[in-house]
Amino acid sequence: MTETFVSFSLIAVYSAMAIYTLAFVMFAVDVARRSAESSDASAAAATGLTSASTSRVGVMAAAAGSSAVGTATSTLTSDNAPRSGAEAARPASPKYLRLAMALTVIAWVLHVGAVVFRGVAANRVPWANMFEFTLTATALIVGVFLLVQFWQDLRFLGSFITGFSLIALGVGTSSFYVDVVPLPPALQSAWLVIHVFVASLSTGVFALAAGLSIVQLMQSRRESGKALKLRFLDTLPAADRLETLAYRLTVVGFVMWTFTLIAGAVWAERAWGRYWGWDTKEVWTFIIWTIYAGYIHARATRGWRGSRSAWLAIVGFAAIVFNFTIVNLFFKGLHAYSGL
Amino acid sequence: MDAPVPQSKIQQPRLGFVGYARFFWRQLTSMRTALFLLLLLAVAAIPGSLVPQVSSDPNGVVAYHRNYPDTAAVLDFFQVFTTYTSVWFSAIYLLLFISLIGCVLPRTKHHFDALRARPPKTPARLSRLEGFTTRTTEADAATAVDGARRLLRSQRYRTELYGDSVSAERGYLRETGNLVFHSALVGVLLAVGLGGGFGYTGQRVVVEGYAFSNSLASYDSFNPGRFFADTALEPFTIALDSFVPVYEQSNKDAIGQAIDYTANVTTTMRGEASQSARVKVNEPLSLGGTNVYLLGNGYAPVLTVRDADEAVIWSQPTACLPFDSNLGSTCVIKIPDGLEQQIGMLGFLYPTTNALSTGALVSVYPDLIAPTLTLEVYEGDLGLDNGQGTNAYALNTDSLEQIAGRTSEADTIRLTPGDRAELPNGLGSVELASIPRFVSLDVHHDPSQGPVLLFAILVIAGLVTSLFVPRRRMWVAASTDKTGTTTIEYAALARGDDPNLEAAVAEFADKHSQQLSVRVDS
Numbered sequence A: 001m002t003e004t005f006v007s008f009s010l011i012a013v014y015s016a017m018a019i020y021t022l023a024f025v026m027f028a029v030d031v032a033r034r035s036a037e038s039s040d041a042s043a044a045a046a047t048g049l050t051s052a053s054t055s056r057v058g059v060m061a062a063a064a065g066s067s068a069v070g071t072a073t074s075t076l077t078s079d080n081a082p083r084s085g086a087e088a089a090r091p092a093s094p095k096y097l098r099l100a101m102a103l104t105v106i107a108w109v110l111h112v113g114a115v116v117f118r119g120v121a122a123n124r125v126p127w128a129n130m131f132e133f134t135l136t137a138t139a140l141i142v143g144v145f146l147l148v149q150f151w152q153d154l155r156f157l158g159s160f161i162t163g164f165s166l167i168a169l170g171v172g173t174s175s176f177y178v179d180v181v182p183l184p185p186a187l188q189s190a191w192l193v194i195h196v197f198v199a200s201l202s203t204g205v206f207a208l209a210a211g212l213s214i215v216q217l218m219q220s221r222r223e224s225g226k227a228l229k230l231r232f233l234d235t236l237p238a239a240d241r242l243e244t245l246a247y248r249l250t251v252v253g254f255v256m257w258t259f260t261l262i263a264g265a266v267w268a269e270r271a272w273g274r275y276w277g278w279d280t281k282e283v284w285t286f287i288i289w290t291i292y293a294g295y296i297h298a299r300a301t302r303g304w305r306g307s308r309s310a311w312l313a314i315v316g317f318a319a320i321v322f323n324f325t326i327v328n329l330f331f332k333g334l335h336a337y338s339g340l
Numbered sequence B: 001m002d003a004p005v006p007q008s009k010i011q012q013p014r015l016g017f018v019g020y021a022r023f024f025w026r027q028l029t030s031m032r033t034a035l036f037l038l039l040l041l042a043v044a045a046i047p048g049s050l051v052p053q054v055s056s057d058p059n060g061v062v063a064y065h066r067n068y069p070d071t072a073a074v075l076d077f078f079q080v081f082t083t084y085t086s087v088w089f090s091a092i093y094l095l096l097f098i099s100l101i102g103c104v105l106p107r108t109k110h111h112f113d114a115l116r117a118r119p120p121k122t123p124a125r126l127s128r129l130e131g132f133t134t135r136t137t138e139a140d141a142a143t144a145v146d147g148a149r150r151l152l153r154s155q156r157y158r159t160e161l162y163g164d165s166v167s168a169e170r171g172y173l174r175e176t177g178n179l180v181f182h183s184a185l186v187g188v189l190l191a192v193g194l195g196g197g198f199g200y201t202g203q204r205v206v207v208e209g210y211a212f213s214n215s216l217a218s219y220d221s222f223n224p225g226r227f228f229a230d231t232a233l234e235p236f237t238i239a240l241d242s243f244v245p246v247y248e249q250s251n252k253d254a255i256g257q258a259i260d261y262t263a264n265v266t267t268t269m270r271g272e273a274s275q276s277a278r279v280k281v282n283e284p285l286s287l288g289g290t291n292v293y294l295l296g297n298g299y300a301p302v303l304t305v306r307d308a309d310e311a312v313i314w315s316q317p318t319a320c321l322p323f324d325s326n327l328g329s330t331c332v333i334k335i336p337d338g339l340e341q342q343i344g345m346l347g348f349l350y351p352t353t354n355a356l357s358t359g360a361l362v363s364v365y366p367d368l369i370a371p372t373l374t375l376e377v378y379e380g381d382l383g384l385d386n387g388q389g390t391n392a393y394a395l396n397t398d399s400l401e402q403i404a405g406r407t408s409e410a411d412t413i414r415l416t417p418g419d420r421a422e423l424p425n426g427l428g429s430v431e432l433a434s435i436p437r438f439v440s441l442d443v444h445h446d447p448s449q450g451p452v453l454l455f456a457i458l459v460i461a462g463l464v465t466s467l468f469v470p471r472r473r474m475w476v477a478a479s480t481d482k483t484g485t486t487t488i489e490y491a492a493l494a495r496g497d498d499p500n501l502e503a504a505v506a507e508f509a510d511k512h513s514q515q516l517s518v519r520v521d522s
């Protein structure tokens, strides 16, 4: 029975990967089309951008007068202000983008199916070794991406998210694959369910934030007049808007990561008799936490808003990926659950 | 919390000592320094993850010294093997926390003042602010402002009237949360640093059927905290009644993998009746303020050694160190007294024995299905009398001569439970009486645990409050023109990230004007 479910799971994940590939191509085509369209729309975009920024400047001036007291940040961008002129200039949701999203949803349903089958096959949560963790975490990353669309239109991150998940799934299925084996006693704990799940979920949120920060960096280069021949950027939100969105996602991820850290300490106390022992994995969880704390501070520090803090968000996400891959595979420690 | 920008660099007055002190303090408690120290801390934590640490991997440190003596000397100098207690790492986090305290104290005072202060005067030009919107009503300005004030209060704003306008502020909890968060970080550090010092950890190997009492003398190894006193050892004894492992038997990818360990114990607090309890991985046993963890297990064969006259001179279990996942283990038995010569025995235990084609033995399953114990016997000087501590799990054969084994005339001794074999040279005999299990227990007393958890919860609570409670000001101003129509202006200002500000103003304006029209109509 186990073997049947394991093969269902694998079939589902391979199908999901095939469809993610198609989705990735469609997202890329959409970006290419944005480049083509943006030359037509650039005039409209330019006016849109200026009007948005003047209203913001006005507010800033007023804020400076009345907020002498209190914290250094006052994020005064508004949700209702036009995102960027170009969005208005492209009334119909482009068909390639819609197609890409539809494909992503289908692939994701298969992907979740793969996760569920794996869990049923193993008769436990499907995130106890690196293969399963890759499978589940990428499902969560794409899940967060899809869910976030109800809050903000971040479809332009589609190629980043599907591309990232494809690479992760490719490595996971080819290099990390292990058969279903029972959990060793140290992993038999409710904390495996909670701690690892929240860690994966925050990875999903940080992934989106990192994507936004990357686009933000490109956008702010373009806005500062540096020659960046990526015309699709015209159709995307302005840099400070991207920064605000990245920040909002990051703080949510940060709260979850803080919880992960604390839950991990509670579990370590149960399993190993001490809540903190500077095990390599603990060290890296701490490093990542500190980087993101730095990011939040950077946003409140003069001279660090904008591109510098965006770099911190990207470094933070890179540290997460490093923590999962290199640290798990090559560093020695108690968290030897890779099963490889 | 930026330090004020230093005044023009030219013509700066000379700073005295106090001036310098103040200057450094201001630099240290500036946001820029906090950020720098935070990032520095992240970078400083990296080396400790690359190099084995004395605290978590002492054997790794020894091996590193053996393999790379030159690099190790350099790393030793920079205290990299003890990164997290090193001078430089400590300096970074201590500076960070001093900076933090220097930040939090003035902000707390500031916040108390803000809590008592009146919301600020209504700005002259509301139209420049966020979410500016207007409504008109037939009601007069005073009624409109009064209604707005009441509505604002019901939404938990603090309000203040300024002429025909009301100024309101809410979300002080945001700053409270921020202060709680940062203070709780200090709390965590203090609890770890101070509370941890009063605790201890001890390790003890216990064989089935044996007991140990919680006293210094009975531990195999013991690490007291800085402020440890003997009184921290609670008076209890723990007897290991049985150890029950469960191994996977059906999944062919994982035959023999451990899936459960249970240590059944009897505990006795001094002056109380004995109680049965169990210890499992992930389920420590808690005795008063002390926790007992099940960390390792293995086999402890009981050997009975008799001299040439059949007198029993040795009969006790020896814990063997497992070297593979099927619990193939090495055993070291040292018999210093009772025989004509000191005897050392080096044993290999195979719980489920199988022979390779080369004749070498291996264990193929961790449970005791077909156990074999092989013994190589040495005689000579065990080196126990020279006063140096020796490792109980290693046999130093420098001044020993093998009398049974691969390099001597007599063959290696092979025993299964109940077997008895003669020792060479007419020294006597050795019998494998039984093979009970042992567990290694970690006993921890850590008074910091409770406080650290409490502060950790405060960290999360403060964080969530400070990141997600919107702090905003709202103003409502009314003016009536000659025709008797009152125009009401609404606007707001966010303090910190506030995604829903505009929506909140619009919603408020709608609700307020609706209430007004209801009142006018009736």
Ligand code: HEM
Pocket (backbone or CB within 6 Å): A071, A072, A073, A293, A296, A297, A299, A300, B001, B029, B030, B031, B032, B034, B038, B096, B097, B099, B100, B101, B103, B104, B177, B178, B179, B181, B182, B185, B462, B463, B466, B467, B496
């Ligand atoms: C142990 C070191 C520190 C850590 C881990 C840390 C962490 C954080 C985090 C996570 C936040 C965002 C949550 C919140 O607003 O409560 C924050 C905000 C803040 N921290 Fe710290 N902090 C540290 C030290 C400091 C120091 C030394 C200062 C003062 C110079 C400081 C000043 C602030 C300020 C002003 C904010 C509000 C920023 C905003 O409004 O966005 N922090 N800190």
